[in-house]
Amino acid sequence: MDYRENDDETAFRLRVREWLGKNAPKDWRAHTKTEADHGALLRRWQRTLFEGGFVGLSWPVEYGGHGLTATYEAILNDELGRADTPRISFHAYLGRAIFTYGTEEQKRRFLPPMLNGDIQWCQGFSEPGAGSDLAGLRTHAELKGDRWVINGQKLWTSGAQHADWCVALVRTDKDAAKHKGISCLLTSAKAPGITIRPIKISDGAPETCEMFFDDVEVPADQMIGRPGEGWRIAMTVLAFERGPADVGLIATFQTALRRIEGIAAERGLMNDPESRKAIARIYVIGEALRLNVMEQLSQRVAGKPPGPDGSVARLLLTRAEQAIRSLELEISGAAAFTDADDTSFTSYLRSRTISIFGGTSEIQKNILANQVLGMPR
Ligand SMILES: Cc1cc2nc3c(=O)[nH]c(=O)nc-3n(C[C@H](O)[C@H](O)[C@H](O)COP(=O)(O)OP(=O)(O)OC[C@H]3O[C@@H](n4cnc5c(N)ncnc54)[C@H](O)[C@@H]3O)c2cc1C
Known part of the structure; x- marks a missing residue:
C-alpha cells in the first residue's frame, strides 16, 4: 500500500486540524473524575464532532455516515490523537453488531442515533465468573409472549451509568452447548428492573459498573441476529474492539x-x-x-x-x-x-x-x- 496521502486526503487533514483548533475541548480530564461530568462531556463532544461532520466517516450514508474510505477515518483519528481529545469509540465496535447482524429496520432505528450521539451505549458482556471464559455467562432471558425477560448480573460495564442502551449477551437456551445457547439483545439501560452501581477503577475514575437485571422486559424485535447467534456476534464486536x-x-x-x-x-x-x-x-x-x-x-x-x-x-x-x-x-x-x-x-x-x-x-x-x-x- 502507498501510505502517502493524495490531495483530497491532505485537504481533509488540514480541514480537521483547523476545526479541532477551534473546537477540541480543553482541560477535559478534570471532567472525568465525576460520573455526571464525564457522561455529559462525552455526549457533548460526540454531538460537536457529529455536527462538524466527523463521526461515521466510513459508515454508509443511509445510516448517518459519510461513505468515505477507512483512510479518512484514520486521518481523523490521527488528528484527534494529536489534539489529545476524549475518545469516543463505541460505535466503531458495538455498532458493528447492529451493522453486521441487524435487520434493515434495526439498522435504520439504531445506527443514526448511535453516530450522532443521541444514544450512548454500553457493552454488557462480562459477568462475575465470565470474563475470559465469556461463554460461561449466566445472565439469562426467557421468551414470554412478544418479550424477552432478562435476569442476572453484568460486571465491569464501562459507562453504564451514563448509557441509554446496552448490547447485552444473554443465555436463551440452557440446554444447548455453552457457546451455542447465547443470544444478543439490545436493551434500554434505563428499563425498569435495571440497577446500575458504578465501580471506581485504579485511577479513581468511576468508569465501570455492576449492572443488575431483575425481570427486565425487552421487546422480541430488539434481538440482534437469531437466538443462539450471540457468540458469533460477540466475536465480531471483540475483533473490532481488539x-x-x-x-x-x-x-x-x-x-x-x-x-x-x-x-x-x-x-x-x-x-x-x-x-x-x-x-x-x-x-x-x-x-x-x-x-x-x-x-x-x-x-x-x-x-x-x-x-x-x-x-x-x-x-x-x-x-x-x-x-x-x-x-x-x-x-x-x-x-x-x-x-x-x-x-x-x-x-x-x-x-x-x-x-x-x-x-x-x-x-x-x-x-x-x-x-x-x-x-x-
Ligand atoms: C477498565 C475495564 C473496562 C472494562 N469494560 C468492560 C465493558 O464495557 N464491558 C464488558 O463486558 N466487560 C468489560 N471489562 C471486563 C473485561 O473484559 C474482563 O475483566 C476481562 O475479560 C477479564 O475477565 P475477568 O476480570 O473475569 O478475569 P478472569 O477471566 O478471571 O482472569 C483472571 C486472570 O486469569 C487469566 N486467565 C483466565 N483464563 C485464562 C486462560 N484460559 N489462559 C490463560 N490465562 C487465563 C487472565 O488472563 C487473568 O490474568 C472491563 C474491564 C476493565 C478492567
Missing part, C-alpha cells in the same frame, strides 16, 4: 513521548545514559506499533475485516502503552506523586487496565496460538 487500525494511538503515543522528553530535559536527564537508553527503547516500541497499525490500516482499506490477528495489534498496543507510562512515571520522579503533576501517575494506573479490558493479554496470546498459529489447545 484490533482496529486506530492511527490516533500513534499520535497519542508520540505526544506522550514528547512530554517525557520535556520532563527529562527539565530534570537534566537527557545526558544520563540510562535515561537515554530507556527513551530510545520506547521509540523502538512505538515504531513497531506504528508499522503494525499501518499494516492493519492497509487491510481495512482493502476491505478485509479484522480477525484473530488483531490480537497482535492489541498486544503491541498494550506493551507500548504500559512501557511508556512506566517510563513517564520514572522520569517524572517524586513530582508524579504530588499535585505538581497529576497526569503521570494517573496515566500509569490507567495503563494497567489495557491488558485486561477487551480480553486479557493471556487470552490474546491464546487466540494467536490457537487461531493464527494453529497450536493445540
Whole structure:
C-alpha cells in the first residue's frame, strides 16, 4: 500500500486540524473524575464532532455516515490523537453488531442515533465468573409472549451509568452447548428492573459498573441476529474492539513521548545514559506499533475485516502503552506523586487496565496460538 496521502486526503487533514483548533475541548480530564461530568462531556463532544461532520466517516450514508474510505477515518483519528481529545469509540465496535447482524429496520432505528450521539451505549458482556471464559455467562432471558425477560448480573460495564442502551449477551437456551445457547439483545439501560452501581477503577475514575437485571422486559424485535447467534456476534464486536487500525494511538503515543522528553530535559536527564537508553527503547516500541497499525490500516482499506490477528495489534498496543507510562512515571520522579503533576501517575494506573479490558493479554496470546498459529489447545 502507498501510505502517502493524495490531495483530497491532505485537504481533509488540514480541514480537521483547523476545526479541532477551534473546537477540541480543553482541560477535559478534570471532567472525568465525576460520573455526571464525564457522561455529559462525552455526549457533548460526540454531538460537536457529529455536527462538524466527523463521526461515521466510513459508515454508509443511509445510516448517518459519510461513505468515505477507512483512510479518512484514520486521518481523523490521527488528528484527534494529536489534539489529545476524549475518545469516543463505541460505535466503531458495538455498532458493528447492529451493522453486521441487524435487520434493515434495526439498522435504520439504531445506527443514526448511535453516530450522532443521541444514544450512548454500553457493552454488557462480562459477568462475575465470565470474563475470559465469556461463554460461561449466566445472565439469562426467557421468551414470554412478544418479550424477552432478562435476569442476572453484568460486571465491569464501562459507562453504564451514563448509557441509554446496552448490547447485552444473554443465555436463551440452557440446554444447548455453552457457546451455542447465547443470544444478543439490545436493551434500554434505563428499563425498569435495571440497577446500575458504578465501580471506581485504579485511577479513581468511576468508569465501570455492576449492572443488575431483575425481570427486565425487552421487546422480541430488539434481538440482534437469531437466538443462539450471540457468540458469533460477540466475536465480531471483540475483533473490532481488539484490533482496529486506530492511527490516533500513534499520535497519542508520540505526544506522550514528547512530554517525557520535556520532563527529562527539565530534570537534566537527557545526558544520563540510562535515561537515554530507556527513551530510545520506547521509540523502538512505538515504531513497531506504528508499522503494525499501518499494516492493519492497509487491510481495512482493502476491505478485509479484522480477525484473530488483531490480537497482535492489541498486544503491541498494550506493551507500548504500559512501557511508556512506566517510563513517564520514572522520569517524572517524586513530582508524579504530588499535585505538581497529576497526569503521570494517573496515566500509569490507567495503563494497567489495557491488558485486561477487551480480553486479557493471556487470552490474546491464546487466540494467536490457537487461531493464527494453529497450536493445540
Ligand atoms: C477498565 C475495564 C473496562 C472494562 N469494560 C468492560 C465493558 O464495557 N464491558 C464488558 O463486558 N466487560 C468489560 N471489562 C471486563 C473485561 O473484559 C474482563 O475483566 C476481562 O475479560 C477479564 O475477565 P475477568 O476480570 O473475569 O478475569 P478472569 O477471566 O478471571 O482472569 C483472571 C486472570 O486469569 C487469566 N486467565 C483466565 N483464563 C485464562 C486462560 N484460559 N489462559 C490463560 N490465562 C487465563 C487472565 O488472563 C487473568 O490474568 C472491563 C474491564 C476493565 C478492567
